[in-house]
Amino acid sequence: MIYTVTLNPALDYIINVPEYVSGAVNRCASEKILPGGKGINVSVMLNNMGVESKALGFCAGFSGGEIRKLLEEEHISTDFVELREGFTRINVKIKSDAETEINGEGPCALEEDYERLVKKLDAAREGDVVVLAGSTPPPFADDAYRDILNAVNKRGALTVLDASGASLKNALAERPFLVKPNHHELASLFGTDIASRADAVRYALMLQEYGARNVLVSMAEKGATLICEDGRVYGSDAPKGKARNSTGAGDSMVAGFVAAYAATGDLYKAFKTGIAAGSASAFCDGFASASDVKKLYDLL
Numbered sequence: 279m280i281y282t283v284t285l286n287p288a289l290d291y292i293i294n295v296p297e298y299v300s301g302a303v304n305r306c307a308s309e310k311i312l313p314g315g316k317g318i319n320v321s322v323m324l325n326n327m328g329v330e331s332k333a334l335g336f337c338a339g340f341s342g343g344e345i346r347k348l349l350e351e352e353h354i355s356t357d358f359v360e361l362r363e364g365f366t367r368i369n370v371k372i373k374s375d376a377e378t379e380i381n382g383e384g385p386c387a388l389e390e391d392y393e394r395l396v397k398k399l400d401a402a403r404e405g406d407v408v409v410l411a412g413s414t415p416p417p418f419a420d421d422a423y424r425d426i427l428n429a430v431n432k433r434g435a436l437t438v439l440d441a442s443g444a445s446l447k448n449a450l451a452e453r454p455f456l457v458k459p460n461h462h463e464l465a466s467l468f469g470t471d472i473a474s475r476a477d478a479v480r481y482a483l484m485l486q487e488y489g490a491r492n493v494l495v496s497m498a499e500k501g502a503t504l505i506c507e508d509g510r511v512y513g514s515d516a517p518k519g520k521a522r523n524s525t526g527a528g529d530s531m532v533a534g535f536v537a538a539y540a541a542t543g544d545l546y547k548a549f550k551t552g553i554a555a556g557s558a559s560a561f562c563d564g565f566a567s568a569s570d571v572k573k574l575y576d577l578l
């Protein structure tokens with residue numbers, strides 16, 4: 279089983295605003311609401327690829343209930359911990375001349391909530407994969423992933439972490455099987471800039487020194503690079519195509535990688551599938567289909 283854990287899910291309110299002007303009244307040309315948050319997006323993409331997963335994490339209030347409903351309408355299994363206070367955030371994506379994201383902080387998740395979540399992960403066994411992805415809610419934001427990884431490692435499942443900043447850095451000592459920063463997130467960890475795949479490899483090797491076993495660095499139109507725990511390094515340009523939607527492309531890459539690795543145990547196949555899935559989603563308005571992914575995979 280593949281478990282996705284979204285500690286800070288979101289309803290994504292995606293609006294198209296022609297010539298957005300800050301400080302003025304802007305009228306949307308279109309708007310839609312989708313269940314979001316990085317782990318949930320991984321489950322949505324896995325579902326599109328015909329791969330079963332169970333979506334775990336924290337939900338709260340009316341917006342959390344809407345996320346459950348929307349996922350269950352897509353036949354995605356969920357088992358969220360209901361937080362007692364607050365409401366799941368609504369993240370705004372303004373698509374205009376540029377894409378602007380406004381991501382909320384999210385409701386507090388307390389120790390008792392983490393205890394309930396970790397209990398649900400007791401079911402994870404060797405051969406399963408646990409994907410931890412996205413921002414972490416207050417007040418334990420920086421240590422949440424470290425503590426969950428510590429508990430999951432005792433169960434023997436493979437762990438995948440898509441996080442940034444302190445929540446990523448503090449979790450590396452728990453030796454996650456795969457970490458998937460984008461090149462901006464990797465650069466900001468080291469207070470530098472990463473402009474090339476060669477730079478990305480250099481800093482990814484440092485993440486391995488801190489404990490990451492395999493490091494997949496997504497670089498949008500510059501492609502991606504995978505640094506394996508056995509020393510192999512793979513790099514690929516992004517497939518050619520017109521980018522239409524960046525929301526969820528990185529999450530789709532994680533989904534493609536995990537789906538292929540769970541099926542084959544082959545890191546290179548997983549790398550190519552991750553690239554194909556991430557680009558396929560970037561080339562469409564939502565999340566790509568299995569056939570979209572296969573078409574791009576065959577071109578790599």
Ligand code: TA6
Nearest residue numbers: 288314315316369381412413526
């Ligand atoms: O990658 C897209 C996305 O997952 C959106 O669903 C949006 O809600 C945002 O990223 C959430 O990211 P965060 O890092 O705030 O958890």
